[in-house]
Amino acid sequence: MQPPLYQLKAEFFRMLGHPVRIRVLELLQDGPMPVRDLLADIKVEPSNLSQQLAHLRRAGIVISLRQGPTVLYALAGPDVADLLRAARRILTVLLADREGMLEQLRQVDVVAGAVSEV
Template identity: 75%
Template sequence: MSVPLYQAKAELFRTLGHPVRIRVLELLQDGPKPVRELLATIEVEASNLSQQLAVLRRAGMVTSHRDGPLVMYALSTPDVADLLAAGRRILGAVLTDRDALLDQLRADEARAVPAIGGEGDSAEGREPAGRRR
């Protein structure tokens, strides 16, 4: 029995839920790479990289083949690179929106907070006398 599409999509995104896997996919965007090059660039234990490569292989996101003594890895489809690019665009938009929202919030706070201790200072906006520390 096949799984629903939404469940398959969730599994795909779970596969992307590890920083080493994302880094491997990013590095493979430039073309096939031997394991030793991935290992030197990512700087994780060989066993950890091997585990993460196996997860990516099982998910169908990468392929591997032998080239003499080297095991080479490559993206299984250019769509994987497109997915990473979409992730970067989404992250950029989200972070930009958050920065803009944070800037707006700070500007609103600066306008709303009355100056304390300046000329014309009133009791408005201050704590009651009995609650001061």
């Protein structure tokens, strides 16, 4: 019996729930990259990057291509880049709202400080 769709979605998002994996996907939005370039940008141990790339490949959202002695990694399709753009838009709104709340709190602190000085 097939698991419910919501459970599959939860597993998919759980698989994405690692900062190195997200950074790899962000970098691959610009096109295929060799491991050495990913390592230079992400600055993790090669074994850690290899492990995270393996997770992404097993999930089917990253593919590997061989060009002579070099292995390149690429997004399996444009949907992953679309998902990352959607996440960026959502976070932009959430963080903008948070910044607005912080500004309101600062203004209340300033007014409260002025009242206590009187």
